Amino acid sequence: xxxxxxxxxxxxxxxxxxxxxxxxxxxxxxxxxxxxxxxxxxxxxxxxxxxxxxxxxxxxxxxxxxxxxxxxxxxxxxxxxxxxxxxxxxxxxxxxxxxxxxxxxxxxxxxxxxxxxxxxxxxxxxxxxxxxxxxxxxxxxxxxxxxxxxxxxxxxxxxxxxxxxxxxxxxxxxxxxxxxxxxxxxxxxxxxxxxxxxxxxxxxxxxxxxxxxxxxxxxxxxxxxxxxxxxxxxxxxxxxxxxxxxxxxxxxxxxxxxxxxxxxxxxxxxxxxxxxxxxxxxxxxxxxxxxxxxxxxxxxxxxxxxxxxxxxxxxxxxxxxxxxxxxxxxxxxxxxxxxxxxxxxxxxxxxxxxxxxxxxxxxxxxxxxxxxxxxxxxx
Numbered sequence: 324x325x326x327x328x329x330x331x332x333x334x335x336x337x338x339x340x341x342x343x344x345x346x347x348x349x350x351x352x353x354x355x356x357x358x359x360x361x362x363x364x365x366x367x368x369x370x371x372x373x374x375x376x377x378x379x380x381x382x383x384x385x386x387x388x389x390x391x392x393x394x395x396x397x398x399x400x401x402x403x404x405x406x407x408x409x410x411x412x413x414x415x416x417x418x419x420x421x422x423x424x425x426x427x428x429x430x431x432x433x434x435x436x437x438x439x440x441x442x443x444x445x446x447x448x449x450x451x452x453x454x455x456x457x458x459x460x461x462x463x464x465x466x467x468x469x470x471x472x473x474x475x476x477x478x479x480x481x482x483x484x485x486x487x488x489x490x491x492x493x494x495x496x497x498x499x500x501x502x503x504x505x506x507x508x509x510x511x512x513x514x515x516x517x518x519x520x521x522x523x524x525x526x527x528x529x530x531x532x533x534x535x536x537x538x539x540x541x542x543x544x545x546x547x548x549x550x551x552x553x554x555x556x557x558x559x560x561x562x563x564x565x566x567x568x569x570x571x572x573x574x575x576x577x578x579x580x581x582x583x584x585x586x587x588x589x590x591x592x593x594x595x596x597x598x599x600x601x602x603x604x605x606x607x608x609x610x611x612x613x614x615x616x617x618x619x620x621x622x623x624x625x626x627x628x629x630x631x632x633x634x635x636x637x638x639x640x641x642x643x644x645x646x647x648x649x650x651x652x653x654x655x656x657x658x659x660x661x662x663x664x665x666x667x668x669x670x671x672x673x674x675x676x677x678x679x680x681x682x683x684x685x686x687x688x689x690x691x692x693x694x695x696x697x698x699x700x701x702x
Contacts, residue, residue, distance in 0.1 A: 326355040326420060327403030327504060331393040332411045333362040336371050337687045337698050338548060340680045343376045345660045346409070349419045356380060359411075360397040362387040370544040375681050390497070391513030391522045392653030398504070398512055406507050408525035410498040410698070412689075414546040416661035422543050423501045435502045435527060436537035437495035438543035439486065442522060443676060443689030445667035445697065447486050448547060453494035454478040458575060484539060484596065492539040493531060498547045501557045502530075509533070544664055548689040548696050610650035610675060614641065617654030619683060624652070625702035638666070645673035652699070654679045 330345055332339045341361070346357055360382045361369050368386060372381055373586075382396060405424060417436070427436060440448040463469055468476040477483060479592055484490045500523065510529050511677045513522045527537055612631040613624050616638050622633055636657055641649075651674050653663050667676060677686035677699055689696035 324354050324356060324402045324404070324425065326350070326356060326405045326407065327398070327401035328407045328409055328420075329358045329360065329394055329401060330409050330411050331360050331362060331397065331686070332364060332368055332372070333387060333393075334364045334366045334368065334620070335411045336364070336366045336368045337680050337685050338696065339368060340371065340375060341678055341687055342409070342411050342413055342415075343372070343379060344655055344681050345414045347376070347378070347444055348417050348660060349415050349421075349429060352418075353420055353424070354418065356402060358382065358397045358400060358587035360384065360393045362389075362393050389515070391517060392515045395512040395515065398507055399692060400652075401504050403504055406502055406504040406701045408497060408500040408507075408584065410547060412548040413498055414660055414664065415499075416544065416664050417659055418661060419543055419545060423540075426540060426542075427501065428504075429507075430538070432535060433538045434530045434533065435495055435507060435537045435538050436543075437492075437499050437501070437537070438545050439497050439539075439541035440496065440498060440545060440547045441664070441668055442692040443546065443548045444672040444691070445670060445676070446692070447548065448496075449486075450484070450496045451479040451541075452481045452484055452492040453496075453524075454481050455493045455531075456524060460658075481524075481539075487541050489538070489540050489542065491536040493536050493537060494524050494527040495539070496547075497526075498549070499545060500526070506530070506535075544668060546664055546667065548687075549692040565645060608648075611648035612644075613650050613652055614644070615654070616641075616653070616658055617679070618657045619654060622654075622679075622683060622701050625700035641674075642670070645670060650675040650677065652677045652679065 328350070328512065330339065330342065340628040343357070350357065357378070359372055362384050363386050369381065369383055372379060380400065382400070384393065384396070398406065405427065407420065408424070423436065427433065437451060440451045441632045442448055456464070456479060463476040469479055473482045481492045484492060511527060514525050517525065530537060610630060612633055614633045614635070616635060617623055618636045620634065653676065655663065655678060663678065673692050675688070677688040679686050684701050686699040686701060687696060
């Protein structure tokens, strides 16, 4: 088998539905398997996946084992030569895995490859490429010095490497990590001593120590809704703090004073994330109109009936409605995932976006990378 795709699910029923739609389309002509590990979801995810996606290998855990262990369980069953660790709140293009396989086969000197990530509003996610977050680099990040002096303090987000240029980067994000399965196993997978949040940094860092570089490839572009899989609450603040403390204690010899600073900095950083997520800016405002791009003529929005609802099966004339508060509801059976990703990348937050689920009864998306996503009911 050529490729194994491992997706860890936890209470994101309609988002993983969208993810699996895109993954199935992207593996149509590849000898591949899709392994979903469910961490004891209570939102009906397991039943939904089993009924809507019978070709998927589904592993059910009896408790929430965390991100590292959940993924490691999935990889234990992987039969593919190559492996993709993929978040459930992502959307890939139809050619994503063909491109990834071709690239990695031609560049065997590389260890892990990551794509260009955009959020649910089409904005580039800076964590697509990062440097090693040493205590000093983390210090410049927390203080925001990288924004003021990017050439001097841009290491955290590897700002020396432009977002549209391919190149080596030390740290990749766990939303999408592509590598040989043997390499993942050589690393013994994610470190299970960390429940979540620093696991991708740790895996990337340990991979570098084996002597092969990691690589950022913007030719592969995917959506990561992000806010859906990372709720910003007090539990997040505590887990984030403990995860970063664990990473620094594991890999760096730091003084007690630096440890105190790290504890303070991670608390401040995670608190600010919580504050932003709860602010009106991060939360959805009502659109001025819904515009459905679909051949399904009988679909209408099941909520907010006072808002105009427009229907078409193409989007050639939509650009003139940019920045008018229009929300696009996109049907992947009408518009390809690749075209959706390209449109969102090119038009940014000129629109808000939702994508239809496999049963056409729901549409999902996220207007902020700092807040939970939204599920619209169709009728």
